[in-house]
Amino acid sequence: KAGVTQTPRYLIKTRGQQVTLSCSPISGHRSVSWYQQTPGQGLQFLFEYFSETQRNKGNFPGRFSGRQFSNSRSEMNVSTLELGDSALYLCASSMMGQGISEQFFGPGTRLTVL
Amino acid sequence: ELKVEQNPLFLSMQEGKNYTIYCNYSTTSDRLYWYRQDPGKSLESLFVLLSNGAVKQEGRLMASLDTKARLSTLHITAAVHDLSATYFCAVDSYTGANSKLTFGKGITLSVRP
Numbered sequence: 001k002a003g004v005t006q007t008p009r010y011l012i013k014t015r016g017q018q019v020t021l022s023c024s025p026i027s028g029h030r031s032v033s034w035y036q037q038t039p040g041q042g043l044q045f046l047f048e049y050f051s052e053t054q055r056n057k058g059n060f061p062g063r064f065s066g067r068q069f070s071n072s073r074s075e076m077n078v079s080t081l082e083l084g085d086s087a088l089y090l091c092a093s094s095m096m097g098q099g100i101s102e103q104f105f106g107p108g109t110r111l112t113v114l
Numbered sequence: 115e116l117k118v119e120q121n122p123l124f125l126s127m128q129e130g131k132n133y134t135i136y137c138n139y140s141t142t143s144d145r146l147y148w149y150r151q152d153p154g155k156s157l158e159s160l161f162v163l164l165s166n167g168a169v170k171q172e173g174r175l176m177a178s179l180d181t182k183a184r185l186s187t188l189h190i191t192a193a194v195h196d197l198s199a200t201y202f203c204a205v206d207s208y209t210g211a212n213s214k215l216t217f218g219k220g221i222t223l224s225v226r227p
Binding site: 033035042043044045048055056058090092102103104105106107108 | 147149155156157158159162202204213214215216217218219220
């Protein structure tokens with residue numbers, strides 16, 4: 001069974017630009033959650049999508065948004081990038097939801113903002 | 115707001131010895147997860163603990179959950195170098211189907227000969 005895939009794996013952007021990251025969950029999984037990982041703040045929950053609906057949201061500014069498609073693939077978008085957005089962005093998929101069933105993480109997208 | 119604390123944040127272990135690391139959390143929950151992360155890599159699921167008194171074992175690692183004490187422990191038996199990594203616990207604060215995981219800061223384990 002193929003795992004969670006994320007593209008691109010690495011990204012370099014400059015301040016003020018916007019970026020879109022993509023996540024393909026494990027086949028049959030309907031929930032996709034996104035996390036930001038930084039050395040200072042650790043792992044922080046961004047949002048969760050289930051059946052194309054945002055089910056839960058963390059404490060991030062509106063510049064961070066996401067969506068989920070009918071095939072469960074998900075994208076997250078960050079607009080007006082700031083230096084502090086440099087991080088590893090992880091997505092995780094699960095069958096029923098991030099707490100209800102086990103989550104499987106993708107390899108991450110490492111975003112560097114210059 | 116749910117707070118998850120892991121301690122210690124760094125642990126240097128000697129090969130062959132036993133150790134225990136801890137995960138404390140601040141509100142009622144009976145869903146706790148342990149993950150492992152190697153440097154530069156993603157998170158690997160280790161244990162899923164979904165009830166009070168749950169105990170899971172895999173190889174040299176054993177995890178348990180005490181929901182009354184709001185505490186999970188990860189016990190390491192006869193540490194080996196391959197266990198060097200960062201270990202995260204995550205607690206689910208859920209109401210109905212609305213679920214949200216809060217992660218601890220992680221404990222970095224280093225096994226020395």
